[in-house]
Amino acid sequence: MNNKLNIEEIQFLIPDYITGSLSEHDKQLVESTLNESAELKAFYSDMKGALDFVSTVKYEEPSPQYWNNLLPRIHEKIDARASRGFSWEKIAALWKVAIPVAAVVLIAVVYLLVKNPSEQQFSDKNVITNSQNNTPKDNTEKKKQEITQPEKTQELANNTNQKSVQETKQVKRVSKSKEKAQSDNNIAQVKNNSGNNTDENSVISPEEINDNNQLASLNVDETTVFSAAGSETNIDEETQSDINNLNDSEKDKLLEELTKSNL
Amino acid sequence: MAEDILNKREDSDLVRAFKNGDIRGYNEIVRKYQQQVYWIIRKMVQSHDDADDITQEVFIKVHSALGDFREESNLFTWLYRIATNYAINHIRKVKVKNTVSFEVVTEQVVANEKEGGEALDEERRRKILGEAIETLPPQQRAVFNMRYYDELPYEEIANILKKSVGGIKANYFHAVKKIGEYVKARI
Numbered sequence: 001m002n003n004k005l006n007i008e009e010i011q012f013l014i015p016d017y018i019t020g021s022l023s024e025h026d027k028q029l030v031e032s033t034l035n036e037s038a039e040l041k042a043f044y045s046d047m048k049g050a051l052d053f054v055s056t057v058k059y060e061e062p063s064p065q066y067w068n069n070l071l072p073r074i075h076e077k078i079d080a081r082a083s084r085g086f087s088w089e090k091i092a093a094l095w096k097v098a099i100p101v102a103a104v105v106l107i108a109v110v111y112l113l114v115k116n117p118s119e120q121q122f123s124d125k126n127v128i129t130n131s132q133n134n135t136p137k138d139n140t141e142k143k144k145q146e147i148t149q150p151e152k153t154q155e156l157a158n159n160t161n162q163k164s165v166q167e168t169k170q171v172k173r174v175s176k177s178k179e180k181a182q183s184d185n186n187i188a189q190v191k192n193n194s195g196n197n198t199d200e201n202s203v204i205s206p207e208e209i210n211d212n213n214q215l216a217s218l219n220v221d222e223t224t225v226f227s228a229a230g231s232e233t234n235i236d237e238e239t240q241s242d243i244n245n246l247n248d249s250e251k252d253k254l255l256e257e258l259t260k261s262n263l
Numbered sequence: 264m265a266e267d268i269l270n271k272r273e274d275s276d277l278v279r280a281f282k283n284g285d286i287r288g289y290n291e292i293v294r295k296y297q298q299q300v301y302w303i304i305r306k307m308v309q310s311h312d313d314a315d316d317i318t319q320e321v322f323i324k325v326h327s328a329l330g331d332f333r334e335e336s337n338l339f340t341w342l343y344r345i346a347t348n349y350a351i352n353h354i355r356k357v358k359v360k361n362t363v364s365f366e367v368v369t370e371q372v373v374a375n376e377k378e379g380g381e382a383l384d385e386e387r388r389r390k391i392l393g394e395a396i397e398t399l400p401p402q403q404r405a406v407f408n409m410r411y412y413d414e415l416p417y418e419e420i421a422n423i424l425k426k427s428v429g430g431i432k433a434n435y436f437h438a439v440k441k442i443g444e445y446v447k448a449r450i
Contacts (some may be wrong), residue, residue: 015439050443057392104442
């Protein structure tokens with residue numbers, strides 16, 4: 001086994017042995033093995049014949065003028081390609097930028113596609129749940145409502161804005177009502193005190209003052225909102241027209257919201 | 264050794280000149296190495312016309328890449344690598360075509376041999392060797408030329424072709440063996 005391995009390794013040294021390119025140590029190794037192996041001798045014989053043949057072949061030389069003309073011809077090609085504006089190097093450089101950019105764009109697109117369907121599914125589920133809970137009659141009404149939903153959404157948005165304006169005005173009215181209620185209470189206290197009246201009922205408690213204030217604000221709001229004249233309400237015409245356009249159920253709903261916000 | 268150092272210093276100067284915008288640095292590199300590059304390619308592809316085209320392409324490539332040459336290897340090794348790769352690529356593209364054309368030429372040369380003449384014998388030997396080399400795979404062809412004609416060390420051949428030294432030695436052995444078998448059958 002070792003012998004065979006040695007012969008295989010030595011085979012690779014034979015071409016260099018023939019051309020005289022081996023170190024002294026390797027040269028002696030080949031020579032000693034050649035004497036012992038007929039197979040190796042056969043290899044040596046074939047390869048020596050091949051390399052001797054190769055050494056006798058001379059390639060046809062180009063003319064001397066060829067070497068003088070090579071550089072100008074190279075420059076001609078370089079200039080021609082530069083003027084054409086095309087080069088594989090430019091395309092290769094472009095690819096170095098295009099591939100990373102394309103990768104980033106692809107990742108962004110995939111991310112958006114994955115994100116948006118999940119949100120859409122959530123809203124779809126809500127619609128399905130609501131439709132399952134409703135009766136057919138309700139569905140009909142709701143369909144009518146859904147048809148005009150965008151318009152109503154806009155209206156409610158406007159109403160919300162107006163409501164915030166109204167709340168601001170309500171705060172002012174409440175503060176005025178409180179001042180009025182407070183002054184009434186003071187007057188009542190003065191009267192009670194002057195008459196030495198010990199009747200507890202004649203004194204307005206803080207809770208009653210608060211209640212009076214709320215009632216005052218409520219009354220003012222009700223009067224303000226639903227006044228037919230409009231001039232006493234201190235709201236703008238646009239808001240007034242929006243209110244007039246509401247149907248009864250919407251008016252009730254709006255009143256309920258306003259009431260809750262005040263309470 | 265001293266000559267190698269001087270040579271390398273000159274190559275560095277030429278490269279530096281080119282990088283500083285002096286085209287004469289490139290021109291000197293072409294004049295200095297054009298014959299070596301040509302013969303590397305010619306012995307691979309056998310045809311002068313093909314060798315001429317490929318040599319020009321190699322130096323055009325050098326012109327575009329010389330600005331980025333980092334001098335980690337010496338200039339000639341870099342040129343050798345480019346030339347070998349371009350030649351191997353050319354061989355792979357036209358391998359079938361060249362095999363057919365050489366067979367036709369061989370038949371005509373054999374037919375003309377009966378007329379005699381030493382010049383024909385020279386031409387015939389050249390053709391047979393060309394055909395024998397054409398039978399080699401591109402890498403064996405490159406290794407044979409580098410080791411036999413250019414007498415490059417195995418380590419440098421391995422560096423140029425990015426292969427192991429053991430693999431290069433095996434390539435050289437098999438290349439010589441195949442040439443021997445082909446030549447023996449034709450002579």
